[in-house]
Amino acid sequence: MSMSVSGILQYLLLLLGSFFALALSLATALAQDSINVEFKNNGQTVSALPLDDLRTIAPAVSIKVFEAHEKAERIYRALPVRPVFDKVFGKGWENAQEIIFTSIDGYQPSIPVKKLLAHDAYFAFAHEDGTPFTLTNRLQNNEIVQLGPLYLVWDNIKSKELLDAGASDMPYQIKRIELKFVSPFPNMTLPAGSSAAAQRGFMHFRQHCMACHTINGEGGGKAPELNYPVSVTEYIKPEYLKRWIMSPQSIRYNTTMPGLTGAILLDRETATEELIAYLKAMSNAKRVPANP
Ligand code: HEC
Incomplete structure (x- = not known):
């Protein structure tokens, strides 16, 4: 008898627990949808708009993409990027060099304007099938991530070039979008005379x-700095550094860093060696980060 009482109690606790978990994930999803997306132009805020306002700018479409985080096709409800930029920034955005997207989780890719003009990109805001706006990130230890308020996707199914780029230019949880008219990463560039491999x-x-890591303080805020004050090439044994970049989970089973895999067509090993050549060259070009 006492068994069933505690059984019922356990069951109730379980129910309560899952209720809170559900409420919590609903609350974060709602919070993320209601935040304003900030648009900046060389440091100045141009506007800050909630999703509902953004949706009045251009008609939403359904777009089928190869979802590089899940390695499957997916259909999203989305706004085309160019009309949104035309409206928010004015046509002049096309003359910028790069656009930096900042995510709630610190991910921060910088995408050349040329790429946005050459390919069709979309701000996804929902799944077509109405399921919660999340995905299971297979590149990040199968973590379930919120995608809102905006998620940048590409019409990539027929483009070898976009498929090769993998997930690197697909930031989710976009909270800020900033135009850059001058090259935004002076501290990350190589010293003059560096090798072709570097x-x-x-x-x-x-x-x-760089969407996750910084070099001399420049880049994304989702993962550790790799160069300042001590370069990873100085404290990680060369064979382990190479192995880490190619398959981090073979060193730390629960790491969320994705290995350099899949979409890269050229020889992965060569690419990794070239990456290490870059990191080594930068170890001789340490510059104090702007916000250390
Ligand atoms: C999606 C984000 C992400 C991307 C992309 C990424 N990393 Fe990482 N990386 C991490 C995280 C997070 C860590 C922290 C260690 C951990 O999670 O176990 C890390 C750790 C590292 C470390 C070890 C640093 C230390 O001191 O322990 C190195 C070296 C490294 N990354 C290099 C790279 C290189 C080179 C690339 C590009 C090929 C890259 N990472 C791409 C997220 C990322």
Whole structure:
């Protein structure tokens, strides 16, 4: 008899627990949908709009994309990026060099304007099928992540180039969008006269690493600084550094860092060596971060 009483109690507790978990995830989803997305132009705030206002700018469409975080096709409800930018920034945005997207979780890719003009990008705000606006990030230890308020996706199914780029230019939880008319990363650039391998490594770093990591304080705030004051090439054994970049989970099973995999067509090992050449060259170019 006492068994069933405690059984019922346990059951009630379980119910209560799942109720709170559900309430919590609903609350975060709602909170993320109601935040204003900030639009900046070289440091100045141009406007800050909630999703509902953004949705009045352009008609929403349904767009099917290859979802690089889930390695499957998905259909999103979304706003085309260019009319949104035309309206918020004015046509002049097309003359900027880069656009920096900042996510709630610190992810911060910088995307060349050229890429946004050459390909169709969309701000997704919901799944077509009405399920909660989340995904299971297979690149990040299968973490379930909120996507709102905005999630940048590309019409990538027929583009080899976009498929190769993988998830690197697909920030979710976008809270800030900033135009840059001058090259925004002076502290991350290589010293003059660096090797061709290091220069190719810098391109890989920009595409695959800097949205999460900083070099001399520049880049994303989602993962540790890699160069200042001590470079990872100085305290991680070379063979482990290479292995870490190619498959971090083979060193730390629960890391959320994605390995340099999949979408990269060229030889992964060469790409990794070039990345390390870049990191080594930067260890001789330490610059005090702006906000250390
Ligand atoms: C999605 C975010 C993300 C991306 C992209 C990413 N990393 Fe990481 N990285 C992390 C996180 C988080 C850590 C912290 C260690 C952990 O989680 O176990 C880390 C740790 C590291 C470390 C170890 C630092 C230390 O002191 O322990 C190195 C080296 C590193 N990353 C290099 C890279 C390189 C090179 C790339 C690009 C090929 C890259 N990372 C791409 C998230 C990322």
